[in-house]
Amino acid sequence: MSAWHDPDRKVIDTFLETSRLQPKSRSTYYRFLRSFEEVAQRHPTVDRRMLDAWLKKIGKRYQPSTLWSCVRIIDRFLDHLVEIELIAGNPIAALRNRYNVKLNKPIWRALASTNPDEALAALQRPTPYGSILGDFMRDHVVLMRNRGYQYKKQAYGLLQFDRFLQANPELAEAPLETMLTCWEGAKPSRNHAVECQLLSRSLIKARYRLDPSTPPKRFNAQPIREATKEYRRPHIFSPTDVQHMLDTARSYPSARTPLLPLTLYTMIVLAYCAGLRRSELARLDLGDADLQSGTITIRETKFYKTRILPLSDSVVVELRAYLDVRRRAGGSQDPQSGLFWHPRLNHRYCPEAVSQMITKVMRRAGFKTISGRTGPRVHDLRHSMVVNRILQWYQSGINPQEKLHFLSTYMGHGSIHSTLAYITVTQELLQEASERFRSVGARCLTMEAHP
Structure with missing residues (x-):
């Protein structure tokens, strides 16, 4: 007798309603889930034997590329079944724990292979800290x-x-x-x-x-x-380069996610103007942006530091525009929700997604090649902020050495030595420093010694 008890056949409908899928994707996933349910109802438990039977059945109807894209919904469906206590445990999660594998996809590929036992054994990873030391x-x-x-x-x-x-x-x-x-x-x-x-x-x-x-x-x-x-030298973006990148982000094509261009634009604004790390961008909450005081709070990041950063008036204007569009797009107004919100997933972007998105803008703007790791990195926006800030201090007649400890605090560094590592000597910076020496220090070379 099967442990699957769903006489009204509403479990799949309820799951799809909460998944917020596109209509076209919903119909495809519905067929997959129904076929999964039919096989599960013929087995006493949802275990590996049941998964083998379903993969054998579904593999005859779909190409592997379609199958691998759709097993992701099965992963989420199995977690949903565990939450509603329809099944005792997720068999894929059990196999991951047994073979010490982080991702589900290798498990699915092994189960669908001609020799599942051998393929699963090949996935076995050493137990963490299982050596003599x-x-x-x-x-x-x-x-x-x-x-x-x-x-x-x-x-x-x-x-x-x-x-x-x-x-x-x-x-x-x-x-x-x-x-x-x-x-x-x-x-x-x-x-x-x-x-x-x-x-x-x-x-x-x-x-x-x-x-x-x-x-x-x-x-x-x-x-x-x-x-x-x-070690690769960081790429220092000039203000003109940053403006070109912002224009590219504004015009980024995104028919399925209309909020994405403005999201990319605001991410780059904060990454450059506030010198934020990608992880800091991803962890920003809606309540961290205080438009009244013109500040943004960065909580418990590297070195376990929390800092409140003042923003320029122009950055506050751009941030306010983003928040207005985000609110109209249906973004959560909970102060603890992600500042950079994904409308389709209804969740914040992770640090890896932030890095990939900004990298795509760099490629589209012509700063990076179409593929590969060569060219500027997202973190180079942070380097550029430091170098261009020092350059502006020189041009304004300010001694940078007197301001470096403020810049170090603003960047969230553990000490001023970490900030010094960000100072890349560009031709413009070298010229300003040389001019400062010529106007201030060169006179010392021509002074005559007095007895």
Whole structure:
């Protein structure tokens, strides 16, 4: 007997009503969900055996490209069934946990393959912190985060090292230094050598904290200096470039999402004029924009800092125009809703989506190639804000050194040294600095010494 109990056949209709799909997509998904329901009603539980039977049936009717695009609605439907307690658990989520896979799509592809068991086994990922040093590294990450550090990049490096140790069990009895040496030799790239140096310093310091009889060795900064030479210089947008990008965003084609051009325009305005990171743009709430005082609040971002940024009058005007159009488009007026709101998904944009959207504007404006990673990055708008602000200070007769600590606070940096890393010497900036020296300091070279 099937555990699927829906005598009125309303579960699918209710789910589709809450999904807010386009009419054309709704009819396609309706057929998929009905076929899923028919197979589920012939099985005692919604488990892997039931999924295999449905994939076998549906695979005869649809091309793989159509199938992979439509299984996404099945993922959401399974979560919905768990929420309404029609099924005990999501079988796809169970398979993800079993094989330690982050995404659903690889699981679906494995189930639809000719040999599902073998394909699923190939997806198996090592257990996090499952190596001989796993507990030691996990405790170190917990300690650093309890001290107030985000420790995301470092934790990722430790997990990579942990996977290497699990794949090389012969190193289990080797000293820590030997493990690190083998890990450094696993990849010949210069960036990997830098990451290994930083990882080595963290682990050896952590070991010294537990066992002071093993003093930390001297840190080798040479790989970092070599990698810095190859680091890509940021692209500094001139005010004319930024204006061209804003015009491109205003005219961005978007028939299905009319609010998108103005959303892109406002994102770029805040990214450049306020120097916001992509994550800060994505996490902005509607209540963070205070048009009365002309400020915007950036909450708990990098370095766990919250800061209130004053905005120029022109930025406030653009922000007010966006909020008016957003309200007329039906955007939520809850102060905790996302400032940059997706009308079709009824949700805020994630940081990755913000980066992809602005990158598309850069490509359309001609600053980046049609494909590939070459060319300016979204973060370069933040670099450009710093350089152009210093250039304006020079042109206004203001000494930038007296204002750098204010700029550092505005950018949300931990110290002024982080702000100095953003100062890229352009030809215009070099010319202004040289002119300042000529008018102020050059006279010292011609002064005669007095006894």
